[in-house]
Amino acid sequence: MSNIPKIHKKTKNFVSESTFFLFSFYFSTGLRITFAMMTPLALGVLFDQLNFGILASSGALIAGAGDNPGSFKVKLRTQSIGALFYLLLVLISQFLLPYREHVITFGLWVTFCGFFFSMFFIYGARAVSVSTASLFCIVYACSFYHKSIWFNTLGIMSGVLFYGIVSLGLWRIQPYRVIEQRLSEGIKLLSEYTELLLEYIKTKEKENFKKNRLKELYSKILEKQEKVHANQEDIRENLFKLRINAKSFSSKGRRMTIIFSALVDLYEQLISLNIQDDKLIESLKNSHLQADFTQGLLDMKEILEHISWAINIHKKIHRNIEISLLDKFKKRILDLEKYEEESGIEQTEVIHLLKHIRFIFRSFYKQTLIIKSIINGENANDSNTYQDLDIVKFTREYTYNFSTFKANLNLKSNIFRHALRVSTAILIAYIFCIILNISFFSLLFLTIILILKPVYGNTRTYALRRLQGTLIGASITLVIFLFTRDPYILSIITVLSVLGAYSFLSINYKIGISFVTIFVLLLVYLEHRGGGSLSNLLIRLGGTSIAVVIAFIFSFLFLPTWENKQLPKLIGNLIRNNLDYFSKISFNLVESNNQEMISDTEIKLARKEVLLATSNFSSTFQRIVSEPALSKEYKSTIYSLQTQINLLSTRISSLRTYNFTSNKDIVTDLDKKIIALIKELLNGAIVMIQKDQEEIDSEADWKEIDFNLSQKKLSLTTYQLKEIYNLVQQIYTNIKKIKDFKEWKSAEK
Structure with a gap:
């Protein structure tokens, strides 16, 4: 019976997390890409043009991989430049495909593309997305079944165009939705960060705590900090640039700017809580405020959760923000000061620590009350605190000029060394496939460009997760085949797998790759009407394993970046x-x-x-x-x-x-x-x-x-x-x- 409350709590948390995920930025991204991919495929089946539908679906996936949040102008420019790259790569790759006489030429072409697009790391994340999507074009070009170059190109580019219309159209309808989702996610990350702080402090309060457990929690705290910083930087770039570029910034945009500024201040209050300070725990024990302090942190967590939900699903905040804790701390501080004065026993350090904690809680309550009043549509007298910020200074300008590219063409540049590693690994994989007459070079090429990163640590992480995800996905697909071969059921699972893949790739690469493996294997099975399901599964596993080994060896031995x-x-x-x-x-x-x-x-x-x-x-x-x-x-x-x-x-x-x-x-x-x-x-x-x-x-x-x-x-x-x-x-x-x-x-x- 004692386990029932725990089970109930876990079930409630699972339902809550799942619901929050359905309203998140990542799930909406997955929905957008899935819709853009599956619509051409469905139309192709409906009008008996399956080959064209598959091509258009592939084009939508390519464009989706190169898309990033941003203002309408930035998205339009990025997608236009990306579309030009996609067109050139699809055309040239088809002309050079290794039928007979073009074997060497195509090998040099893919090697050059691997080098050139890997250099895009010098231009930032948006450019990297476009470069990765561009290299996808070579992967698809290797897999084209239709012999007409222009038919294939038209199919791919129609999918690219369709995705652009969907993406830009949704932005026009809800320009602030992405920022709302990212804000909500950022506040949820703060709630999780507060929970980690609370767990760290509770662990440290125990007399015989395990140092390894404390170290593990601290590593999680640092990892969560990294996610919070990344989220805040993303919001700055999108929200502030949207406000700068807009001819008339809406009241909603102003409210979101105030909420974001308060959010950053909230985070500063949390990091100013020196949880590693042993004096903090000791002072709370001596002043008998330990339970009140932990309850205060728990309230912080719950308040942040309510705010996050309210922003995400557009509802008012009904939870009261109770500030009675401030009175408890104030009373205890006054008692200690009086005791020190009467007894002559020094309490200065304890008093200062309690004052500092009280300042943190007071500032936290102040910021959350401002956010609550804005979300509930009430007047916030303190909102003017954030109106005088020069937001232009908080954004970065990226310069995509050739001089930057040229300046990095030397071995002192880590990106240049990375580009050499990628291109050489691709060339070795190509030669390997030609010599052994292996037909799945495109799979090796795809895996290498996705897991080989500029630094060894990232390559190692992505390689392991890719291998694990492929193995999990292949195993699940095998189980699905054992239970059913019905094309309608498999089609539904395929759509759900596409949705899962592009919802999870950004937040959990291993799970994302598991879904990718499932939908690729099912899609090939459906396309070939049930032929070679086991061989395709083995090819997927074998090709991924070979590419992981090649990428790992090159990351470790060839111009490694430590x-x-x-x-x-x-x-x-x-x-x-x-x-x-x-x-x-x-x-x-x-x-x-x-x-x-x-x-x-x-x-x-x-x-x-x-x-x-x-x-x-x-x-x-x-x-x-x-x-x-x-x-x-x-x-x-x-x-x-x-x-x-x-x-x-x-x-x-x-x-x-x-x-x-x-x-x-x-x-x-x-x-x-x-x-x-x-x-x-x-x-x-x-x-x-x-x-x-x-x-x-x-x-x-x-x-x-x-x-x-x-x-x-x-x-x-x-x-x-x-x-x-x-x-x-x-x-x-x-x-x-x-x-x-x-x-x-x-x-x-």
Whole structure:
């Protein structure tokens, strides 16, 4: 009986997650691509033009793979350029197909295409999508059954055109729907992030907690941070550029901009909660607020879930945002201050930590109340807080010029080395197929271009997931064949598999590939009216396995790109971004009465760079740990440094959290001295990374202010600066230590 509530909770969570997924950006993408693919196929069957229907369906899939969210102008330009590439590749590939005399020419052609389109990584994600879709054209050209080149080309391009009409038409009908979905997803990610924080703290509260479990949770937290950053960057690019390019920005667009700005501030409050600080747990225990704190985090999670649902399915928020927790913390703080005054027993550190937690909760409630009032159509007096941001500065301009391409044509460029790896791997696979008279070169080509990535870690991950997904999909297809061969049932499963494939590919590659394998095998079976089902299944498994082996060998042995070589640059950039962020906040802290303070836009820009650099470093570290030939000691030290720099970012955010409240402490000479030393140490760390300098000149003066920092009655500002100062010392010392490792010495400065 005790398991019934757990089962009920799991069932409820499953239904909730499934429902949310059906309204998500990923499922709508899957629906769009499925509709664009299956409509031509259905029309082809209806009018007895199955070959043309298959070609048009393939063209829609190609165009869908090259599509990305964006403004109407950006989408139109991208799809137009993509269509031109698709046309040329389909035509040229058919002229050079290896019938007899064109065997060598076609091999050189696919090798050139592999190199040229792999270089598109230098232009960003949108260009990569178009390049991948372009290479799909060669895959389909190898599989054309109709002998007429113009018939095949017309079929493919009609599918490309149809998808363009569907995609741009849906954008015109609901231009903000994608941004709504991404906003909803971003708030849901914050809810999941809060849940991880809560689990981390609960685990740490246990007396005999397992360190491995804590480390595992912290890795999940960093992984979730990476997803939050990626989501926020995507929203910035789409929402802000939409607002900049629009002749008249709608009230809905303005409301979404305010919600997004509040969302980023909410995230800052969460990361400013220093969960790794042992003093935090101890202070909560000593003040008997442990249960209230965990309940507060749980409320945060639930509030964020309600907001996410409300945005996604267009409903009002009915949940009350209860702020009584603030009164509990305030009362306890006053009691501790009174006790300290009467007994003379110091409670300064506990008081400061409780104040900081209260500031975080208060700011969180403030932002969520603003979002709730906007969603419910009420007047939000505080919404003007976000109206003065210079949103142009938060977007990036991508330049797709040939000079950038030309500048990367050397072995110093990781993208150039990647392009050489891809093209050579394709050539080897082609030669392999010609010599052994293997007919499924297109499958090898497709697998290589999809899993061979610019860095070893990504290639390894995609290769394993591709292999696992193919095996799972093939197994499921075999089971389906054992139960039924009915063409109508198989057709329905095929459509559902297409939908599943293009809904999951972006969020779970292994599951996405499983669905791809199912629909490809079923589609071939239906197309050939039941012929060769087992042989097609074996070809799929065998071809994928061969391509994975080729890709993995080339990633490991041929001009490999090891990300640990980039560590000094990444760490240097991350420290520099944190220094810039700290400098701007501390300037406003010191010059609080000065009229020429740094604007909120500039500070949020600095914060954005810190978050992006942190995300890049975290994702890179996860791949580095999979690289061979790195000592455990080196990985362990890098992990410690990563943790310390991440903690530094949270402490700087903590300083900003308090700095932007109404009750500011007076900045003392001691505060100014600590600020100067923090900047000096961070600058020294950057110089040491770049030039292998041993130490900064004033290192002997570090301990000069330790006596002053041990005094009682530190203000909250001084306390926070002291914590940052101590952490920066640890970072500086760790960088000195890491310089002695051979891996660091051989890396690029």
